[in-house]
Amino acid sequence: MIDQAIFRPVVPAAAKRPRLWHWREPSILPGFPLGLGITLLYLSLIVVIPLAALAIRPWELGLSGFWRVLTDERVLRAFRLSFGLSILAALLNAPLGLLIAWSLTRYQFPGRRILDALVDLPFALPTAVAGIALTTIYAPNGPIGALAAKFGIKTAYSPLGIFIALVFIGLPFVVRAIQPVLQEVDREVEEAAQTLGASSFQKAFLVILPAIAPALLSGVSLAFARAVGEYGSVVFIAGNMPFKTEIAPLLIVIKLEQYDYAGAAAVGVGMLLISFAALIVFNAAQILLARKGRA
Amino acid sequence: MDLSLEISGISKSYGRYPALNNVSLQAHDKEFLALLGPSGSGKTTLLRVLAGLEKPDAGEVRFGGEDFLSVPVRQRQVGMVFQHYALFRHMTVAQNIAFGLTVRPRSERPSKSEIADRVADLLSLVQLDDMGKRYPAQLSGGQRQRVALARALAIEPKMLLLDEPFGALDAQVRRELRRWLRELHDRAGVTTVFVTHDQEEALDLADRVAIMRDGQLIQLGAPNEVYENPADPFVYDFLGAACRMPGKVEGGRLTVADWVTKAPKGAPEGPVEVFFRPDEVAFAPADGAGLGAEVKAVAQRGPDVRIECVIEGEVFELEAHGPTLPAGVAPGLSLRVKPMRPRVYPRTTVA
Numbered sequence: 001m002i003d004q005a006i007f008r009p010v011v012p013a014a015a016k017r018p019r020l021w022h023w024r025e026p027s028i029l030p031g032f033p034l035g036l037g038i039t040l041l042y043l044s045l046i047v048v049i050p051l052a053a054l055a056i057r058p059w060e061l062g063l064s065g066f067w068r069v070l071t072d073e074r075v076l077r078a079f080r081l082s083f084g085l086s087i088l089a090a091l092l093n094a095p096l097g098l099l100i101a102w103s104l105t106r107y108q109f110p111g112r113r114i115l116d117a118l119v120d121l122p123f124a125l126p127t128a129v130a131g132i133a134l135t136t137i138y139a140p141n142g143p144i145g146a147l148a149a150k151f152g153i154k155t156a157y158s159p160l161g162i163f164i165a166l167v168f169i170g171l172p173f174v175v176r177a178i179q180p181v182l183q184e185v186d187r188e189v190e191e192a193a194q195t196l197g198a199s200s201f202q203k204a205f206l207v208i209l210p211a212i213a214p215a216l217l218s219g220v221s222l223a224f225a226r227a228v229g230e231y232g233s234v235v236f237i238a239g240n241m242p243f244k245t246e247i248a249p250l251l252i253v254i255k256l257e258q259y260d261y262a263g264a265a266a267v268g269v270g271m272l273l274i275s276f277a278a279l280i281v282f283n284a285a286q287i288l289l290a291r292k293g294r295a
Numbered sequence: 296m297d298l299s300l301e302i303s304g305i306s307k308s309y310g311r312y313p314a315l316n317n318v319s320l321q322a323h324d325k326e327f328l329a330l331l332g333p334s335g336s337g338k339t340t341l342l343r344v345l346a347g348l349e350k351p352d353a354g355e356v357r358f359g360g361e362d363f364l365s366v367p368v369r370q371r372q373v374g375m376v377f378q379h380y381a382l383f384r385h386m387t388v389a390q391n392i393a394f395g396l397t398v399r400p401r402s403e404r405p406s407k408s409e410i411a412d413r414v415a416d417l418l419s420l421v422q423l424d425d426m427g428k429r430y431p432a433q434l435s436g437g438q439r440q441r442v443a444l445a446r447a448l449a450i451e452p453k454m455l456l457l458d459e460p461f462g463a464l465d466a467q468v469r470r471e472l473r474r475w476l477r478e479l480h481d482r483a484g485v486t487t488v489f490v491t492h493d494q495e496e497a498l499d500l501a502d503r504v505a506i507m508r509d510g511q512l513i514q515l516g517a518p519n520e521v522y523e524n525p526a527d528p529f530v531y532d533f534l535g536a537a538c539r540m541p542g543k544v545e546g547g548r549l550t551v552a553d554w555v556t557k558a559p560k561g562a563p564e565g566p567v568e569v570f571f572r573p574d575e576v577a578f579a580p581a582d583g584a585g586l587g588a589e590v591k592a593v594a595q596r597g598p599d600v601r602i603e604c605v606i607e608g609e610v611f612e613l614e615a616h617g618p619t620l621p622a623g624v625a626p627g628l629s630l631r632v633k634p635m636r637p638r639v640y641p642r643t644t645v646a
Contacts, residue, residue: 098367188381192443194368194451195375196395206398211384 001141042059051272057265069266074242075251082248083274085159086227089166090220097219105182119175122168134165135236158241162247165233170223177219181212214290221282228275299324299486301452305354308339314340315351316510319493323490324602327480329489331503333533337510338490345488346375346456358454378459380439382431389427389441395450401431419446436469448483455487461496473500494534498522506530528640531570538611542569551554552607554586562639571634574614577619578630585631592626604632
């Protein structure tokens, strides 16, 4: 809310060329060197070094070998399945998560707190347990699976089953990302829209949705990232048929079991690159959205 | 002038807490009406009832002869301005102002160029001509509130409702905007209801002031009228600084401590509360008429002088305009203080 234009320092003409990288202006608050040091050390140990080790491994195959692994038909199919279904699941979770977050923040009803706690369950449950539970229900002899089978729909052991599992694990990310922001949306802003003649529909789409869009996008990107890497809950329900219902993380495990470490690492690096690119796109969109109105 | 707004018998309670208790008042067409009261007096609730954001439990609101309560919010065509601006922060200033026009059904919506013209007119009306492309976050508080006002005016409202619009602004900006708002109202010619807890603002701005307390309308009248003739001790106290002393009225004579004077017209007989404004007093030598007082301290504040006096063992802070103060008033001096326009209320009323 602070008028930032006032605080923007006056820059002499000579120094006006924007630099891409620069140290932040030293702050009065102490701890910058220590804070940065710990951040770099921690990120190196936990994220960068393991990923670097992963990235080095496939080169023993050489560039052409690496490329051959990645362009293998089975790998390509697994990639398409993993990333395609992850995006679809995250996209489905966007409206559904929004609806759930809306109900939980906007309405008071008996059992609201219990429902609220239920949302976190996919976070807390060991993924294998979730996978077995989902499989029990959606298998051809399970209650929902049998029902769907009557209509000729195969739920478990098909891409649909994988999709269900990915929706399941992604949901809390979307709900939890939106909830606090939705709570913060000013009642007065909505009332202003109403007095100006906006219908409920216009109020939701022109006023509330833009306000929570950055949070929604962040939730969707988290759900997507989680879905890409998901293994435990998917392997039980997927059926794991090569070329059909075999996800990329499973392919890595299979390669490891065949002592093809370099091949497994190559698939891993491929996933890493695609995920990284996707997250950059998500983040850029989010920054663009968030910058609007906050500049 | 014809009546445009008629509020009758409005009551509203939240659970067991009554926010509005049988409030009735009328406003003329194009009148500027201020709802004045301390927080919790129900003034904002009444405004929200007018806007349609709150449903009263009982009562009736007619506007231009039409039953207003049965009209849904979005069709009331009231321009509402909120204390914290309530701007759409993801929209530019121009988009904010245009909002009320762009959400209209296609058949009633002005064309794009008509909307742009209207926005430009409103921007210059609120003196923000070059700010159309900015976002609310890039504006100061006073500018934001002017955008909110332009946005409310864009729908050509039948009534303008302002809920403490200057409450979040600093004193300087407040005073500027106050004058400006009054001019704007006179030019736009819209019935305006303005909620405030600042008596100076209400008295300065409004055609008539409605003073509220505990969900009830206590007094309604022109600023001068209510200031000169407060209905009860609460209103007297609320409208300005007040000194109060116990007294007695007997046979048309008012006795306060050692001062006996003619009782004001219509004063009740018996024990009374005597009120006077600290700046409506005359000073006389110790052998003259008035309340016996001893000066404790004298402090000059610009053109005004604050004189701390002890009267009947109690400390009163009186005010005098420098040039009219008799020379020689200094700490330790005994003199007489004569309230020029004492107001008398029966002692049973507790404010």
